[in-house]
Amino acid sequence: MRARAFALLALASGAVASPVLAQGSTFALRGLGWAARPVSARSAGTAGALALLDPEMAANPAALTRWRSVAAWAVAAPTKRSYDSPTGSAEQQTVRFPLFGFAAVLPPRLVFGFSISDYLDRTWTLQQQDSILLRNQMETFTDAGRSIGGVSDLQLGAGYRVTQALSVGLAFHYYLGSTRLTAQRSFINVSYQQILEQSLTDFRGAGVGAGLLWSLPRLDIAASARLNGSLRSHNSSGQIAHTHLPPQLAVGLRWHVVPGVFFAGTAQYDGWGRAAADLAGTGQETARNVWTFAAGVEVPRVTLIKLHTPLRAGYRTRTLPFTSLGQEIHEHAVAGGFGFVLARDRTTIDIGFESGDRKAGVAREKFRSIFVGLTVRP
Amino acid sequence: MARTFAWRSAAAAIVAAAAFACKEEVTAPGHCPDLCAADSLVVEDTVLTGIVASDTSVRGYTRIDVGPILLVSNTDSLEAHPLIQFTPIPVRWFPPGIDTAGVTIGKIDSIAFEIRMEQRDTAVHNIRLLVYRVAPTLDSLTSFDSVRTVFSGSAPFDSIPVDDSLGVKLLRRMLPVTAMAIDSADSNVVALALAVRADSQTTVRLSSGDLTGIPPRLRFFVHGAAPRDTFSTELDAIASYDTYVQSPDPPPPPAGVIAVGNQPAARAILRFDIPRYFIDSVTVVRASLQLTTTRPVGGIPGEAVSFAAVPILRDLGGKSILFQDSTVAGFGTATVGQSGVVEIEVGRILTLWKGISPDSLPRAVMVRNTAEDETHVDLEAAGHTAGAAAPQIRLSFVRPFRFGVP
Numbered sequence: 001m002r003a004r005a006f007a008l009l010a011l012a013s014g015a016v017a018s019p020v021l022a023q024g025s026t027f028a029l030r031g032l033g034w035a036a037r038p039v040s041a042r043s044a045g046t047a048g049a050l051a052l053l054d055p056e057m058a059a060n061p062a063a064l065t066r067w068r069s070v071a072a073w074a075v076a077a078p079t080k081r082s083y084d085s086p087t088g089s090a091e092q093q094t095v096r097f098p099l100f101g102f103a104a105v106l107p108p109r110l111v112f113g114f115s116i117s118d119y120l121d122r123t124w125t126l127q128q129q130d131s132i133l134l135r136n137q138m139e140t141f142t143d144a145g146r147s148i149g150g151v152s153d154l155q156l157g158a159g160y161r162v163t164q165a166l167s168v169g170l171a172f173h174y175y176l177g178s179t180r181l182t183a184q185r186s187f188i189n190v191s192y193q194q195i196l197e198q199s200l201t202d203f204r205g206a207g208v209g210a211g212l213l214w215s216l217p218r219l220d221i222a223a224s225a226r227l228n229g230s231l232r233s234h235n236s237s238g239q240i241a242h243t244h245l246p247p248q249l250a251v252g253l254r255w256h257v258v259p260g261v262f263f264a265g266t267a268q269y270d271g272w273g274r275a276a277a278d279l280a281g282t283g284q285e286t287a288r289n290v291w292t293f294a295a296g297v298e299v300p301r302v303t304l305i306k307l308h309t310p311l312r313a314g315y316r317t318r319t320l321p322f323t324s325l326g327q328e329i330h331e332h333a334v335a336g337g338f339g340f341v342l343a344r345d346r347t348t349i350d351i352g353f354e355s356g357d358r359k360a361g362v363a364r365e366k367f368r369s370i371f372v373g374l375t376v377r378p
Numbered sequence: 379m380a381r382t383f384a385w386r387s388a389a390a391a392i393v394a395a396a397a398f399a400c401k402e403e404v405t406a407p408g409h410c411p412d413l414c415a416a417d418s419l420v421v422e423d424t425v426l427t428g429i430v431a432s433d434t435s436v437r438g439y440t441r442i443d444v445g446p447i448l449l450v451s452n453t454d455s456l457e458a459h460p461l462i463q464f465t466p467i468p469v470r471w472f473p474p475g476i477d478t479a480g481v482t483i484g485k486i487d488s489i490a491f492e493i494r495m496e497q498r499d500t501a502v503h504n505i506r507l508l509v510y511r512v513a514p515t516l517d518s519l520t521s522f523d524s525v526r527t528v529f530s531g532s533a534p535f536d537s538i539p540v541d542d543s544l545g546v547k548l549l550r551r552m553l554p555v556t557a558m559a560i561d562s563a564d565s566n567v568v569a570l571a572l573a574v575r576a577d578s579q580t581t582v583r584l585s586s587g588d589l590t591g592i593p594p595r596l597r598f599f600v601h602g603a604a605p606r607d608t609f610s611t612e613l614d615a616i617a618s619y620d621t622y623v624q625s626p627d628p629p630p631p632p633a634g635v636i637a638v639g640n641q642p643a644a645r646a647i648l649r650f651d652i653p654r655y656f657i658d659s660v661t662v663v664r665a666s667l668q669l670t671t672t673r674p675v676g677g678i679p680g681e682a683v684s685f686a687a688v689p690i691l692r693d694l695g696g697k698s699i700l701f702q703d704s705t706v707a708g709f710g711t712a713t714v715g716q717s718g719v720v721e722i723e724v725g726r727i728l729t730l731w732k733g734i735s736p737d738s739l740p741r742a743v744m745v746r747n748t749a750e751d752e753t754h755v756d757l758e759a760a761g762h763t764a765g766a767a768a769p770q771i772r773l774s775f776v777r778p779f780r781f782g783v784p
Binding site: 132134135143181183185187191192193195196197199201235237239 | 419421423661662663664723725726729772774776778779780781
């Protein structure tokens, strides 16, 4: 009973805190934001290589059929980052709650799932000092631009087990969120008052996805596709914009190489190029089609101190869809992780670690993240 | 089983610590154009003229006889004399061990006069404060004319030298006892008057007994009368009523002139008619109300003073109700002798008016000397009918920021 209460509390706290605290990268102020990685802690341990086979993730609705009972899950992801460029450097920390969800099984073949996850992160704060000539005198000021918020992906999915080996799934995605933009200028000279301008932008969009999961004796193959409409942005000054969201295609596999060891890999294509014309029309940086590749290994049958403790490792690389001054932003990371299976397989705590960097020309951001996932199957 | 619970607790602690131990630090070191928002803030500067629809100046916000200062002056533009009436001198005192008859005053050995100098023109040398006896019948009806003969018809019985190196000082002078005879017909009350003499015309500001902790004071050092003439003591008399008389008294502010300060103090009400765009649409960064003086700022040379523009809550002329929130008041400074433009910052007031109809909150301010009790600094500036010299506002502002979408 206590475990259930704790799990519900964790899920609730994730629901409240996520939109405010999320910030994935300094590059979040580019284009539509930072393309978030709503991975489960288990998949994070393999750098996302298991994404299409992981029922907690919104990547493949067919994977929902891997649930055998009602389940709920949540992920917290503290991140430390250090940003360096010729114009400045900074140490940053943040805590994100990138994913939580719930699944219910309708025996014998159907599973429904609902999840809320990060889609685009638009939280950033920007500061710079400068001076201007005012009334024949140079006045020093500090400009601070701030955006808080982002776009979340609400997925309602269903997986259907066609045969013991083949599952298919369908999902409806609703994208919604908001950002509060603030532009602030503070002068050193107290004769000048602080400037504070604010705007609120709402986002709405939708998409549909489909996936399949085919399990062979030593090989699992997964594929998914998602078609998105456009994201409607409406700010408090009445401006409206529509930005095409990308189609997504992904394939993944898990190979049972030797007893107790699984190798996995994922490739995902995001057609953000669709948004390029929309963003260019509003003066934003352009967007381009991008790929994500991940490879990892999982050893699920490890027992430490009488606890079932799966071990994981992986590597991933991707290109972010939005550029920085025309420079592509590349991201690389190595990952590792483990889990604890508790309460007679009713509760799982997964811990994933990730260390990597993002580069755009001479600007570089290093990051280290911890993914803490809690899954309960009451 | 116990071990399982321990593992659960440990795992839960790890989850909680890992999830909540970090603090948010999301500030990026942005330098345009590396990492830059779509728009930027542009500060524009303009001068709004003809924005004062009317002005009214009213004198009488302070009373000289209850103020904390005494002026003594011998300039062409101002002659002023402090008048100080002291508390009665007791006829006996009661040292410890003495019966209820006490000790009657027998002989006054010496008398010290103390008065604090607050401000003077340090460029003027050899200042002396001339001390006169006046009849101890001073009250609020005492006028310059009623005491004029004291200064024109008699010589001072003593004078207090002011060291040229001093600006602020508690002046102390031993007065001649023979000139300070205490008359029981006056209820043992003494009153003094002061004038000033120096190498050149000057004005000196002294502390009065009102609202200060350092009133003018007489210290009497006395011996008892026989047979108790071996007893001695010090008896103090402080100012019970003090004021100063001046000639000429400042006139009521003429029409078309913005008058602020002096004694009794004047304040000016300025009613604005500013285009709504500059109130309701832009963000005011700085707004300076510029007043063009019609003559140099008056007062004691070297003195600086702060002027405040306080927004008016209800415009009732001279008795208007003012905003009591000092954070929305605007301030400016001026020095005595300054001519040309005096600026008062009114940016916060324009921000206060933003989004509020003038019917609800009049777009008017009252300009006053922030230390109107404590100085006689006066400002006279051209009113709204003065054409190019009329009050204007220099405005630095930002137009509405164009947040883009998405």
